[in-house]
Each structure stands twice: as structure tokens, then as C-alpha cells.
Amino acid sequence: MKGFEYLQEELNQMRQAGTFRRLVPLESEQGSKVVIDGKEVIQLSSNNYLGLTSHPRLRQAALDAVEKFGAGTGSVRTIAGTFSMHEQLEEKLAKFKHTEAALVFQSGFTTNQGVLSAILTPEDVVISDELNHASIIDGIRLTKAERRVYKHVDMASLEEALKGTQNSRKRLIVTDGVFSMDGNIAPLPEIVELAEKYDALVMVDDAHASGVLGKNGRGTVNHFGLDGRVHIQVGTLSKAIGVLGGYVASTRTLIDYLIHKGRPFLFSTSHPPAVTMACIEALDVLQEEPELIDRLWENTTFFKDGLKELGFNTGHSETPITPVIVGDEALSHQFSDKLLQYGVFAQGIAFPTVAKGLARIRTIVTAQHSNEELQMALDAFVKAGKELKIIN
Numbered sequence: 122m123k124g125f126e127y128l129q130e131e132l133n134q135m136r137q138a139g140t141f142r143r144l145v146p147l148e149s150e151q152g153s154k155v156v157i158d159g160k161e162v163i164q165l166s167s168n169n170y171l172g173l174t175s176h177p178r179l180r181q182a183a184l185d186a187v188e189k190f191g192a193g194t195g196s197v198r199t200i201a202g203t204f205s206m207h208e209q210l211e212e213k214l215a216k217f218k219h220t221e222a223a224l225v226f227q228s229g230f231t232t233n234q235g236v237l238s239a240i241l242t243p244e245d246v247v248i249s250d251e252l253n254h255a256s257i258i259d260g261i262r263l264t265k266a267e268r269r270v271y272k273h274v275d276m277a278s279l280e281e282a283l284k285g286t287q288n289s290r291k292r293l294i295v296t297d298g299v300f301s302m303d304g305n306i307a308p309l310p311e312i313v314e315l316a317e318k319y320d321a322l323v324m325v326d327d328a329h330a331s332g333v334l335g336k337n338g339r340g341t342v343n344h345f346g347l348d349g350r351v352h353i354q355v356g357t358l359s360k361a362i363g364v365l366g367g368y369v370a371s372t373r374t375l376i377d378y379l380i381h382k383g384r385p386f387l388f389s390t391s392h393p394p395a396v397t398m399a400c401i402e403a404l405d406v407l408q409e410e411p412e413l414i415d416r417l418w419e420n421t422t423f424f425k426d427g428l429k430e431l432g433f434n435t436g437h438s439e440t441p442i443t444p445v446i447v448g449d450e451a452l453s454h455q456f457s458d459k460l461l462q463y464g465v466f467a468q469g470i471a472f473p474t475v476a477k478g479l480a481r482i483r484t485i486v487t488a489q490h491s492n493e494e495l496q497m498a499l500d501a502f503v504k505a506g507k508e509l510k511i512i513n
């Protein structure tokens with residue numbers, strides 16, 4: 122069919138530049154090892170921090186939910202699609218995050234879109250870290266609020282934005298808790314102090330911090346002892362929680378408001394029973410099996426130290442997300458291809474996900490990896506890194 126020649130042209134250019142990527146289908150369940158093209162390889166690209174995607178208790182909870190409640194819900198939440206299990210999950214999330222209330226959305230992505238688009242008007246200002254996740258950026262695109270972007274984790278730049286917007290009705294500072302491509306943690310104590318000084322609201326997206334940082338994985342707010350001082354905490358149920366969905370934890374007022382104004386919540390069908398019950402089970406697992414988080418951090422230290430000792434540039438990572446920065450886009454993809462050949466699945470990430478010239482392999486270890494698997498992965502990094510002259 123004719124009509125998309127202009128798109129094909131751009132794809133051809135990407136092919137020439139070596140940046141055209143195929144999707145890589147897994148032929149097994151998610152885990153520390155996965156099967157790709159019929160071959161078992163070590164998985165270093167998932168967000169399955171605690172291995173919960175295949176945890177026996179989550180599997181069973183999902184099976185039981187299907188047996189008892191069926192496969193789908195048949196409606197959006199505000200019409201006929203709220204089940205008592207949805208509210209049960211939200212109560213658990215509020216307790217987990219030490220907030221009055223919580224509301225679940227279809228994904229972390231739609232949570233950010235729903236929250237940001239609902240609560241800001243042209244009288245307001247949103248002040249955003251320049252490296253915030255795409256879902257925050259798109260959420261901001263949906264508001265008519267004035268936009269200010271501050272330099273990445275730069276508190277002088279944030280304060281300047283706050284000083285320059287004192288005549289607005291409300292200011293909302295928004296930041297990732299852990300930055301997804303670099304693995305560094307936002308300086309939340311300083312952000313909260315500035316917010317309090319200038320009477321601004323704070324919204325933290327803890328997609329990569331929930332299940333990872335804080336007591337039992339409560340996230341960065343709890344990690345820094347800032348419970349009760351951050352107005353909006355966003356989280357995902359799709360990463361460490363191992364299933365699918367997003368949520369916002371905040372005051373009863375904000376949650377009630379979003380039930381009326383959060384567009385993805387209003388206009389998209391609620392989570393199926395299996396998803397909801399598996400998420401509830403995951404929160405119980407976080408409480409009852411804290412050793413999973415301990416193991417995640419042991420593996421993080423081992424692997425990160427290993428990469429650094431080999432001479433790779435791992436940037437400013439402080440969490441299980443460890444980038445191996447190589448710079449050139451095509452080189453990062455070659456590196457990833459070689460790693461796969463040597464038995465490691467670690468994706469190359471390039472523009473527009475990260476800035477031009479900062480292409481990288483992004484690795485995430487999980488609680489499921491054995492020391493042996495991580496050592497095998499380091500061996501593959503040395504071999505591929507030397508062949509491509511990324512290290513000596």
C-alpha cells in the first residue's frame with residue numbers, strides 16, 4: 122500500500138546509520154537466564170529486580186484470580202469495572218507508601234500522564250528535571266501549565282526556576298526518584314527543602330526505586346526519611362513488583378480528584394483480576410521476604426565493582442541500574458550484539474532514549490542472578506569490550 126514512503130525513507134537512513142533495531146523476542150519466561158533465538162543467555166536488560174515476574178506466590182495468585190473472577194473486568198473503573206480487589210490493592214499501596222490513599226492506573230506511563238494533565242492549569246508552573254522519564258515529559262505536554270526544565274539534579278538551576286516563578290498559583294517540582302538510564306538517585310532532601318522554602322509541591326516518580334530502595338522497598342521518599350513531606354509519589358507495578366500497572370500515592374484529596382479527572386483512569390478499562398491479585402501478592406512478598414532486596418543489593422555491588430575494575434565507564438550509578446557508557450550509537454549496538462553472541466543479553470540504548478553521544482549498554486542485575494551468572498557476564502563484557510577496543 123502506498124502512503125508511508127516518507128517513513129520508510131527515515132527507516133532506511135536508520136539502517137545506514139546502524140541504529141535500526143529489531144525487537145528481540147524471548148522464548149522462555151523472564152528470569153536471570155532467558156532463551157533468545159533458541160539459545161540460553163544471561164538476562165541483564167529486564168526491570169525484574171526481585172524476580173517477582175515468576176515468583177510461585179504471584180503465579181498462584183494469578184491462577185486463583187482467573188479461576189474465581191475470569192480473564193477481564195469488562196468496564197472502566199468509574200462505570201462498572203471497580204472490583205473490591207482493586208480497592209484492596211490501593212489500600213495496600215497507601216499503607217506501603219505511608220500515605221492516606223492511592224490510586225492504580227493501567228501503567229506507570231499513564232499514571233504520569235493522568236496526574237500531570239489533571240492537576241495543572243495555565244496559572245500553574247511545572248518544574249522538571251531535564252532527564253525525567255518520557256512519561257513525565259509527555260504528561261507535561263498535556264498540561265497548559267508554564268514549563269521550566271532544570272539542569273539534571275542541579276539544585277542551583279532548580280532554585281532559579283523557583284525564584285523566577287513566584288507569581289504563579291502553584292508550582293510543582295517533578296523528578297524521577299532513580300533516573301532510569303543512569304541509575305543515580307535524585308537529591309530529594311535538597312529538593313524537598315527548596316520546595317518548602319518556596320511553597321512548591323513535589324512529585325516523585327519512583328518507578329525504579331520501589332522494591333529497591335527504602336524499608337521493604339518503599340522507595341526514595343522513605344529511603345531519605347521524607348515520609349509526609351513529598352506530596353505525590355508515583356510508582357509502577359511493572360518493574361520490581363513484577364506485573365503491570367502504575368499508581369499514585371498521596372492525600373485523599375488528590376486521589377478523589379483524580380478519580381474524577383484522571384483521564385486514563387476514567388477512559389481506559391481496569392486491570393484484569395490476575396494482574397490485580399498478583400500485585401497484591403507481590404506487596405505481601407515484599408513484606409515477608411526482605412532477603413530478596415538484600416540479595417539484589419549484594420548482586421549490584423558485585424557486578425558494578427566488577428565492571429568498574431575492568432575499566433568500563435559506569436557513570437554515576439548508585440543503584441542496580443548500571444550503564445556502560447560507550448558514546449557512539451552504532452558502537453553501543455555492536456557491543457550489545459557481541460555480548461549476545463557471548464551469551465549475555467544487554468541492550469544498547471541510544472538517542473532519543475539518552476542524549477546523542479552518550480549511547481550505552483544498560484544493565485540491571487536482579488536478585489535472581491547467581492554469582493556464577495554474574496561472573497560469566499563480566500567475562501563476556503571483557504571479551505566483547507576488548508574486541509571493540511572499548512577497554513584495553
Ligand SMILES: *Cc1c(COP(=O)(O)O)cnc(C)c1O
Nearest residue numbers: 228229230254301328357359366
Ligand atoms: C518505566 C518507567 C515508567 C513507566 O512505567 P510502566 O508501568 O512500565 O508504564 C514511568 N516512569 C519511570 C521513571 C519509569 O522508569
